[in-house]
Amino acid sequence: MKLQDLLYGVTILELVGKTDVNVNALNFDSRKVDKNDVFFAVVGTQADGHEYITQTINQGATVIICETVPENKVENVTYIKVQNTGVALGVMASNFFDNPSAKLKLVGITGTNGKTTIATILFKLFKALGYKTGLLSTVENFINDVVVSATHTTPNPIALNSLLHDMVLAGCDYCFIEVSSHAVVQHRIEGLTFAGAVFSNLSHDHLDFHKTFDEYLKAKKAFFDGLPKSAFALTNIDDKTGMVMLQNTKAYKKTYALKQLADFKAKIIENQFSGLHLDIDNEDVFFKLVGSFNAYNLLAVYGTAMLLAQDKLRVLTELSMLTGAEGRFDYVISPNNIIGIVDYAHTPDAVQNVLSTIQNIRKGTEQVITIIGCGGDRDKTKRPIMAQVACDWSDKVILTSDNPRTENPQTILTEMEVGVSPTNQRKTLSILNRREAIKTACHLAQSGDIILIAGKGHEKYQEINGIRTHFDDKEILFEQFNLQR
Numbered sequence: 001m002k003l004q005d006l007l008y009g010v011t012i013l014e015l016v017g018k019t020d021v022n023v024n025a026l027n028f029d030s031r032k033v034d035k036n037d038v039f040f041a042v043v044g045t046q047a048d049g050h051e052y053i054t055q056t057i058n059q060g061a062t063v064i065i066c067e068t069v070p071e072n073k074v075e076n077v078t079y080i081k082v083q084n085t086g087v088a089l090g091v092m093a094s095n096f097f098d099n100p101s102a103k104l105k106l107v108g109i110t111g112t113n114g115k116t117t118i119a120t121i122l123f124k125l126f127k128a129l130g131y132k133t134g135l136l137s138t139v140e141n142f143i144n145d146v147v148v149s150a151t152h153t154t155p156n157p158i159a160l161n162s163l164l165h166d167m168v169l170a171g172c173d174y175c176f177i178e179v180s181s182h183a184v185v186q187h188r189i190e191g192l193t194f195a196g197a198v199f200s201n202l203s204h205d206h207l208d209f210h211k212t213f214d215e216y217l218k219a220k221k222a223f224f225d226g227l228p229k230s231a232f233a234l235t236n237i238d239d240k241t242g243m244v245m246l247q248n249t250k251a252y253k254k255t256y257a258l259k260q261l262a263d264f265k266a267k268i269i270e271n272q273f274s275g276l277h278l279d280i281d282n283e284d285v286f287f288k289l290v291g292s293f294n295a296y297n298l299l300a301v302y303g304t305a306m307l308l309a310q311d312k313l314r315v316l317t318e319l320s321m322l323t324g325a326e327g328r329f330d331y332v333i334s335p336n337n338i339i340g341i342v343d344y345a346h347t348p349d350a351v352q353n354v355l356s357t358i359q360n361i362r363k364g365t366e367q368v369i370t371i372i373g374c375g376g377d378r379d380k381t382k383r384p385i386m387a388q389v390a391c392d393w394s395d396k397v398i399l400t401s402d403n404p405r406t407e408n409p410q411t412i413l414t415e416m417e418v419g420v421s422p423t424n425q426r427k428t429l430s431i432l433n434r435r436e437a438i439k440t441a442c443h444l445a446q447s448g449d450i451i452l453i454a455g456k457g458h459e460k461y462q463e464i465n466g467i468r469t470h471f472d473d474k475e476i477l478f479e480q481f482n483l484q485r
C-alpha cells in the first residue's frame with residue numbers, strides 16, 4: 001500500500017521525504033518492526049516511542065510518524081510530524097484496513113460497569129435475530145462464530161481495525177465493542193465510524209490512570225463528543241452522570257431509566273435467583289439474568305436494538321432466552337444446596353451491586369460469605385472501600401489476593417484491611433492464597449448459604465510477580481462442590 005493513501009484525514013505538521021512510497025505494515029512497537037514498515041513513535045506511560053526510532057530504522061522501517069522529528073535524519077526514510085501520534089495511528093490504521101468500521105454498524109458501549117454484559121448480550125441477540133455479528137470485549141472477541149482471544153477490553157487501533165476488517169470479510173452486519181476509558185484517552189478508537197454509543201454508569205475506578213474522577217468522566221464523555229450526527233447516543237439517566245455524557249454530542253440523544261421517565265423504560269416486578277421479571281416498554285417479560293443491575297443492562301440492550309430498527313416483540317422474545325456473559329453473576333449450586341457465585345465485580349460500586357442483589361433475593365436466614373481481593377498495579381484508593389463494602393453487606397468476608405501483578409500481595413491485603421471497621425473485624429479473615437480462601441469459604445458454608453467469589457469472573461489465570469499461572473474461580477468451586485463441569 002502507498003503511504004499517501006494512508007494519510008487521508010491526518011493533519012501533517014511537517015513532512016521530510018516522499019509519500020509516494022510503498023509500505024508493508026503499521027507498527028507502534030519497535031520490537032516488532034520489519035522491512036518497509038511504518039513506525040509510530042507513541043509517548044506512553046512507561047516509555048517514549050521516540051527513543052526507538054533509530055532502532056526501527058535499523059530494522060528496516062522506512063516511514064516514521066512522530067511528534068518530534070529527530071535531528072539526525074536517515075536518507076530514504078520519510079518523517080512525518082503530527083500533533084499526536086496516537087491520533088495518527090488510529091486514523092492510519094483505519095485507512096490501512098480500508099475503513100472497515102464504515103462498512104458495518106459499529107456500536108460502542110462505555111461506562112464503569114456493565115460494558116461486557118451489554119456488548120455480549122447484544123452480540124448474542126443479533127446473532128439470534130439472524131445477523132452475522134462481531135464482538136470486541138474483555139472476555140473474548142468474536143468474528144461471528146470464530147473466537148479470537150482478547151488481550152485488552154478495547155484492542156489497540158491496528159488489532160481493532162484488523163478484526164473489523166475480518167468481520168467485514170466474514171459478512172458481518174454489526175459489531176458491538178466495549179470502549180474503555182483508557183482506549184478513549186489513548187485514541188484507540190480514533191478514526192472509527194460509530195453507528196451508536198451506549199453509556200451504562202460511572203463510579204469509582206481507574207483513578208491510578210485518570211488521576212481524578214473528573215478526568216475519568218471527561219474520558220467517557222469524549223467518546224460521545226466525537227460521535228457523528230448520524231449516530232445515536234443512548235444513556236442511562238438514572239445515573240447522575242448520564243446526561244453529562246450527552247451535553248456536547250452531535251449524535252441523536254436517547255435515554256433509558258428504571259426510576260424516571262425515559263425513551264426506554266422498565267420496572268422490576270420480581271428479582272429472584274431464577275431471573276428477572278420486568279415490565280419493559282409495557283410488555284411483561286421474564287429474563288434469565290439475575291439482579292437489578294441487569295435490568296439496566298437488559299434495558300440498554302433493548303434500547304439499542306430498537307434504535308437499530310429491530311422488531312420489538314422478536315427482540316424481547318429472543319432476549320428472554322439469553323444468558324449473560326461468563327463470570328458475571330455466574331452461579332453453581334452444590335449437592336447440599338450451597339450457592340456459589342462467581343462475579344467479576346472489581347470496583348466498589350460493582351461489589352455493592354452484586355451484594356445488594358444477593359440481599360434482595362436471599363431468603364433471610366442463610367449466611368453470605370464473600371471472598372474478595374484487589375488487583376495490583378491498579379487504582380489503590382479502591383482497596384479499603386471494596387473491603388468495607390464487602391464487610392457491610394456480608395456475614396463473613398475472606399480478604400485474599402486477586403492479580404497482584406508486580407505488587408507485594410501482602411501489601412495489597414494490608415491496604416484492604418484498612419477499610420475493615422473494628423466492629424467488622426470479627427467477621428473478617430485474611431487468607432493470602434486465593435485457592436485456600438475459596439476452600440475455607442466452602443468449609444465454613446452450610447446448606448442454604450451463599451458464597452460470592454468476587455473480582456476475577458471469567459479470568460483463567462492469576463498474575464503474581466508478573467507471571468500468569470492457570471487459575472479459575474469457577475473450576476475451584478466445582479472441585480470443592482464435588483461437581484463435574
Ligand SMILES: CC(=O)N[C@H]1[C@@H](OP(=O)(O)OP(=O)(O)OC[C@H]2O[C@@H](n3ccc(=O)[nH]c3=O)[C@H](O)[C@@H]2O)O[C@H](CO)[C@@H](O)[C@@H]1O[C@H](C)C(=O)N[C@@H](C)C(=O)N[C@H](CCC(=O)O)C(=O)O
Nearest residue numbers: 028029030042044045046047049052152153154156180182
Ligand atoms: C496503561 C495502559 O493502558 N497501557 C497501554 C499502553 O501502554 P503504555 O502507554 O504504558 O506504553 P509504554 O510501555 O509507555 O510504551 C510507549 C510506546 O513505546 C513503545 N515501545 C516501548 C518499549 C519498546 O521497547 N519499544 C517500543 O516501541 C510501545 O509500544 C508504546 O507504543 O499502550 C500499550 C499498547 O497499546 C498497551 O498494551 C498498554 O496496556 C497495558 C498492557 C494495560 O494493562 N492496559 C490496561 C490498564 C487497559 O488498557 N485496560 C483497559 C480496560 C480497563 C477497564 O475498563 O477495566 C482496556 O481497554 O483493556
Ligand SMILES: Nc1ncnc2c1ncn2[C@@H]1O[C@H](COP(=O)(O)OP(=O)(O)OP(=O)(O)O)[C@@H](O)[C@H]1O
Nearest residue numbers: 112113114115116117138293343344345350353354
Ligand atoms: N449495569 C451495571 N451496574 C452496576 N454493576 C454492574 C452492571 N453490570 C454489571 N455489573 C457488575 O460489574 C461487574 C463487571 O461487569 P461487566 O464485566 O459487564 O463490566 P465491564 O464494564 O465490562 O467491566 P471492565 O471494565 O472490567 O471490562 C459484574 O460482574 C457485576 O458485578
Ligand SMILES: N[C@H](CCC[C@H](N)C(=O)O)C(=O)O
Nearest residue numbers: 346374375378402403455456
Ligand atoms: N479490566 C480491568 C480488570 C480488573 C480485574 C481484576 N481481576 C484485576 O486484576 O484487577 C483492569 O485491567 O483493570
Ligand SMILES: [Mg+2]
Nearest residue numbers: 115116138153
Ligand atoms: Mg469489560
